[in-house]
Amino acid sequence: MPEPPLSGGIDNESAVLENTALRHPLGVKPSGNALTHTTAQNARAYMGSFGRLPDALLVLVLDYFDLRSLVALGSSCRALYAYCSYDQLWRDIAIDTMTSDFDWRGSWRASLRKLPSAKLANIDCSSVFSDALFQPFLCSQISLSPYVSDIPAKNEIPRLADLSPADFNESWVDRPFILTTPVKRWQAFKWSQGFLQDTYGEVPFICESVNWPFQKYTRYMNTTADESPIYLFDRGFVEKMGLQVGNRDPTVQNAYEPPIAFQEDLFTLLKEQRPDHRWLIIGPERSGSTFHKDPNATSAWNAVIRGSKYWILFPNLNQPPGVYMSEDQSEVTSPLSIAEWLLSFHAEGRRTLGCVEGVCKEGEVLxxxxxxxxxxxxxxxxxxxxxxxxxxxxxKSAIRFLRDRPDQVSGFREDVKDPYGLFMDRLTEAYPDLAASVATTNGKKRKWEEVVADQEGANGEPRGFSFGFGDDIDEDIE
Ligand SMILES: O=C(O)CCC(=O)C(=O)O
Ligand SMILES: [Fe+2]
Known part of the structure; x- marks a missing residue:
């Protein structure tokens, strides 16, 4: 009778990995495969004291090693070669020691060793069984299509051809949706990678914790095999690229403007003191943003100029599975990479009440x-x-956030010491009635409170000390 096939997730997959493209570059296999090998066939047996450390702990320990130590330890045996070649360890060192002459060579290890990737030793590590090494590789290779297709009808993000500001305020302000035709105007700008490279190749952009000239980032982005690729996320792009925001002259090419539905924006009252509010976002396939809420209780629009993005969203009170939050909501713990979340929690997320999902394609805005x-x-x-x-x-949500969670307020310049007071002052100047309707007796007396006091009723009773907007749209923020 033939041997029954192995059962179980990743281990089962590993049974077929050897003959498929999903082979770890060094041949490392998932931990479960050790069960079918004798101790002598397991390279871990030759790792000395390091062999006593559990798989994941060993990787954590190696994260404290510097470049020379990784090279030295990696030359001692096959298994330690596999662990010490783990590119995430080299990425951490590279980022900690980043200099302007850092040259991307296809992997972090090749870059730090100043060798072309092909010149790195390529030792057969098929007798090394390690989930800590295999899982990130698997995650960097998974196909995204099973997760982004067959979206249940009830989860589909609505798609609208266009939307007026009035309709947005009336019916859509609390619902995710995709606008399918709003950004043709700014497609006039040549947003190709090639054009950006020629025009801004030497201009540094913020790419997470590194600041790389655009040319260096595109070299990285086009060849990286990182599980979670570094993402270009730059808040100063308008100034750096000399773009014109809101210029409607059709002969001006380097302009863009927010889609009409989103042009009402009360944070514009903060003028040059407003917190960071616009970003250029560039990244390869599989790059992206792990679960979060946007800063300061703001809403957002996200326009895809090139490529396409899969989005999955949950309402405020429906925490996504696999995401944990401290009681005061100041810390979100989502220890999983995007691929890990998709592998482990996507199916449950899809079934969770309130979940919506969809693909925002080139030229569309979410x-x-x-x-x-x-x-x-x-x-x-x-x-x-x-x-x-x-x-x-x-x-109301934004005001309450500024007022009640000052330690979580983000993106303001350092010289703005009291974002809440500043915003209330500006709101009062521009829209005294609106400010009065959201005023509160909390905190010190401020200019806007004086204005409200000036508006006291004929009998001296204070007016305006209520949050009444005639709707309960933001009660969940409290
Ligand atoms: O990765 C993306 O495009 C999403 C960005 C995002 O969520 C944000 O800017 O808050
Ligand atoms: Fe966001």
Missing amino acids: HVPSGWWHLVVNLEPSIAITQNFVPKAHL
């Missing part, structure tokens, strides 16, 4: 309502612009 959780993954190399804004319907 709306993220204030307070919604979202995870985003690029399905192909993508270029996008995102902008955060405060529509009137979410004014």
Whole structure:
């Protein structure tokens, strides 16, 4: 009788890995495969004291090693060669020691060793069984299509051809949706990678914790095999690229403007003191953003200029599976990479109440309502612009956030010491009635409170000390 096939997730997959393209570059196999090998066939037996450390702990320990130590330890035996070649360890060192002459050579290890990838030793490690090494490789290779297709009808993000500001405020301000035709105007700008490279090749952009000239980032982006590729996420792109925001002259090519539905934005009252609010986002396939809510209870639009993005969103109070939050909501713990979340929690997420999902294609814009959780993954190399804004319907949420969670307020310049007071002052100047309707007796007396006091009723009773907007749209923020 033939031997029955192995059962079980990754281990089972490993049974067929040897003959498929999904072979770890050094031949490392998932831990479960050790069960079918004798101790003598397991390279771990030759690792000395290091062999006593559990798989994941060994990787954590090696994360403290410097470059020379990794090279030295990696030359001692096959298994330690596999562990010490783990590119994430080299990435951490490279990022900690980044200099302007860092030259990307296809992998972090090749770059730090200043060798072409092909010149690195390629030792057969098929007798090394390690989930800690195999899992990140598997995650860097999984096909995204099973996760982004067959979206249940009830989860589909609505798609609208266009939307007026009035309709947005009336019916859509609390719902994710995709606008399918709003950004033709700014497609006039040549947003190709090649054009950007020729024009801004030497200009540094913020790419997570490194600041790389655009040329260096594109070299990285086009050849990286990282499980979670570094993402270009730059808040100063308008100034760096000399773009014109809101210029409607059709002969001006380097202009873009927010889609009309989103042009009401009460944070514009903060003028040059407003917190960071617009970003250029560029990344390869599989790059993206893990679960988060947008800053300061703002809403956002995200326009895909090149490529496409898969979005999955959950309403404020429906925490996505696999995401944990501290009680005061100041810390979100989502220890999983995007691929790990898709592998482990996507199916459950899809069944969770309130979950919506969809693909935002080139030329389309997605709306993220204030307070919604979202995870985003690029399905192909993508270029996008995102902008955060405060529509009137979410004014209360933004004010409460600034007032009640000062330690979580983000993106303001350091010299803005009291974002809440500043915003209330500006709101009072521009829209005294609106400010009065959201005023509160909390905190010190401020200019806006004086204005409210000036408006006391004929009998001396204070007016305006209520949050009444005639709707309960933001009660969940409390
Ligand atoms: O990766 C993306 O495009 C999403 C960005 C995003 O969620 C954000 O800017 O808050
Ligand atoms: Fe976001």
